[in-house]
Amino acid sequence: MSETLFEKIMAREIPADIVLETETTLAFRDINPRATTHVLVIPKTRYRNVADLAAADPQLLADVISTADEVAKLEGVAASGYRVTFNTGDDAGQTVFHVHAHVLGGQSLGPEASR
Secondary structure, X not given: OOOOHHHHHHOOOOOOOEEEEOOOEEEEEOOOOOOOEEEEEEEOOOOOOHHHHHHHOHHXXXXXXXXXXXXXXXXXXXXXXXXXXXXXXXXXXXXXXXOOEEEEEOOOOOOOOOO
């Protein structure tokens, strides 16, 4: 498997605006934000998507969620509300195949899309 953009960010080969780093996760601002607050949280161990991560390492998935909550607190959006999403696969819009959570907030996000 070739290195993804996120591995290069972890290795500090590509600059990123890092919000929080833990022993197991890294959180940094999305370069194409979809909300006032848009931070990506990645596990430092690569899994293709959230399903693979959940099956292989539930504790690491819990770490990603815990980091997302801490990011929301640091960014000042925890009290007003925030969204954590994972895109899994092409139809969901996943473009980097290293699982990552999107932490979105800082504005009214409205309801999830429905048909």
